[in-house]
Amino acid sequence: MAGTVTGQDANVWIAAHAAGTAVTDYTDKDHATFGISDFSLTIDRGSIEEDLIGMPGNYFDQGKLSLNGSLTECKFGASGNADLLNSIIDGTGDYQYVTISGQISDAAGKTYLKWYLVSCQITKYDVTIGDADTVTEASIDFIVLDPQNVDYTTGLISDAVHS
């Protein structure tokens, strides 16, 4: 993994799907379709602390892993793809899960950070409308529902092996 890039080199794909199925067609599922201007992916690892009765100090160990993130879109269901809205409002059948994948850069010859998360749930869809100088955008939060299945291999963060 090497190289310094900016957001204009990134890719993001978002597609809703039913449980146990994989998205095979990413046509009209990319960042341009949704008008994504910001994207973040956060990986949290907690810690566990236990008192050691009668002994000095406490016992620490790894706690739970969680993956969540957020993004903004300026193209909504009527003009773009409605997977995000369908996921949070309908949330069943073909919209039960959302696959969110992407990469820092698609430049050839280098390995950049990638993610392929097939068990995402949209947890928040917040549309904000401002004045004439403010782009109308929606802020969206998502969480990965199966962090126990997430692994990391040469630049790829994925839970797809158990999809």
Next chain:
Amino acid sequence: MSYDAMVEIRGYLCSSSNVTSLVPKSQILVGWPQVLDKFPSILITQTAGTDTGYLGYNTSPAGSKLRSEEVTLELDIFAKTRLETYNIADVVVPVLIASGSCKKINDVDLYDDALNVYRKLSTYSFIKFHDD
């Protein structure tokens, strides 16, 4: 820099009968002419501009590359009387605000010694979105 943005702004002004009733279309100009001798007139020039590619600009297919362009435009209103510059400015503002993502960010009253006319200098910020 966008010539299109300046032409677009001129188009909004020329399509408003409130504006053209005070300033003829032929005297709403983009850029300084060699000689400015007809008044009242409106001059549109660009003073600053930024273009920013959205997330994934390089990886999007042609025709879907989102780019925001923020242009700072200077509108000079020239007229024989101070009142005329105010009247013109008052009809220009709502036309430009209604045009979309446009806001006025500065306003100065001047007298132009070289042209011997009153001048009202207004600065507008204008956002355009492109699908390159």
